Amino acid sequence: MKKDYKNILIIKMSSLGDIIHALPSLYVLRKAYPKSRITWAVHPSFAGILPGKPWIDEIYLVDRKRIRQLSYLREVHHDLKARHFDLVIDLQMIAKSGIISFLSGCSERIGYQDGREGSFLASRPISGPHKKGHIIEQLLDVMRYLGCDVSEIEFPIHDYKKELSQVKDLLQKEGIVGPYVVLVPGTRGEQKKWPLSYWGELASSLSERGIYNVISGTAGEMDMGNRIKDMSPSPCTVNLMGRTNLLQLAALERLASLHISSDTGPLHIANAVHTPLIALFGPTLPDRSGPYGNPDSYVIMADHPGTKECRMDTIPVEKVLKKALDILESDIEDHHGTYYQPEQPVD
Known part of the structure; x- marks a missing residue:
């Protein structure tokens, strides 16, 4: 049975092409969870392409230049923990996204199957039938795991x-x-x-x-x-x-x-x-x-x-x-x- 998540954090901070590849996952996630609050963590230089409501409720900006500063990490931890996420989805699965996932304070953290740079320690990698396929389908395997209907490939970008x-x-x-x-x-x-x-x-x-x-x-x-x-x-x-x-x-x-x-x-x-x-x-x-x-x-x-x-x-x-x-x-x-x-x- 599909869990009823209320507050979801997606992590995909860079790069431009990688963020575009993650948009079909956002599309099916919103269709599956129309009433949930969805936040997307991203670097500021790529935030402009992300859609607003109804797809994303909040865009959380992560400063790549400060991500190694302890004081900044404390700030991120305070910000994200205060949002009380009940699901974190790491669609990047590298060290920096793993750090953000861990700092969220959420107890349920998952990511796509290619957990590099130790990111698998912060978020549980999810494998599916497209483990060796296109990256879009690898990311969609995470959504399949969550019970999303993946019958369409759509790219919701910001209105232009x-x-x-x-x-x-x-x-x-x-x-x-x-x-x-x-x-x-x-x-x-x-x-x-x-x-x-x-x-x-x-x-x-x-x-x-x-x-x-x-x-x-x-x-x-x-x-x-x-x-x-x-x-x-x-x-x-x-x-x-x-x-x-x-x-x-x-x-x-x-x-x-x-x-x-x-x-x-x-x-x-x-x-x-x-x-x-x-x-x-x-x-x-x-x-x-x-x-x-x-x-x-x-x-x-x-x-x-x-x-x-x-x-x-x-x-x-x-x-x-x-x-x-x-x-x-x-x-x-x-x-x-x-x-x-x-x-x-x-x-």
Whole structure:
């Protein structure tokens, strides 16, 4: 019989892609416990993507810079214990999430099966039928254990209607007057990066065909965007590096006709908003962390995937371009019905 939990803490503090992967678990948990209070512990830099009510009642911010300070840990313990959680779900299962789980003071603490860095000492790992499957399903196995119905894969993110309008205005100012492709060259880990020269060649090839392409990423990646723009000086290539927050990024992806990137957080945002996408994989394998639940996702693999010999430069630009043109030709006319089209063309 399913227990009637009243006050639940979810711990998933980082990173962007990992948090997106946990959202289907939030979806089924809320469906199973519609009257429970749900709190989500997260680092401030990723809090903006999390939904508010009815999905989450409170977002608890954990300062990653202070997490090793004893005085801060006492503060966290006081804060969390005062909330009287009757269930803690650690969907991260590493040392820092284990610390937060323990400091909650809750007697029932569970987590997903991959308990690393001693986190299994704080939260009981839950194994299920997808122990070796996609990370989304591994996390959902915890929800299955709790008796949740896992018949749907949904990604409840924060409402971004306001950001849709902001992004439309931004695109108009940049001269984008029709369907566009989002290019995200950055990712954590040099080994996962597709060569910058390949991105420049892809942007240039799209521009030569009159296809708008938007380079997206963080302010810290601005140099990459500038270098790609140098390789593709056409007005069809627009560099928006560092000019969108998380919700504006979600809006940018939602309005796009296609997303192209390697294994990175924005890929999973594009997947969550059901934008057609091309994912470039190599050192990491899509079977565990690739796009999931999106019928319009396509994965292109580097040679020797999942090994030390894998090199992303073995994915040729021509292969990515061909797949992009195939997707655009078949889908660009009716994708979402929401891509940016200004009332009057921009000169």
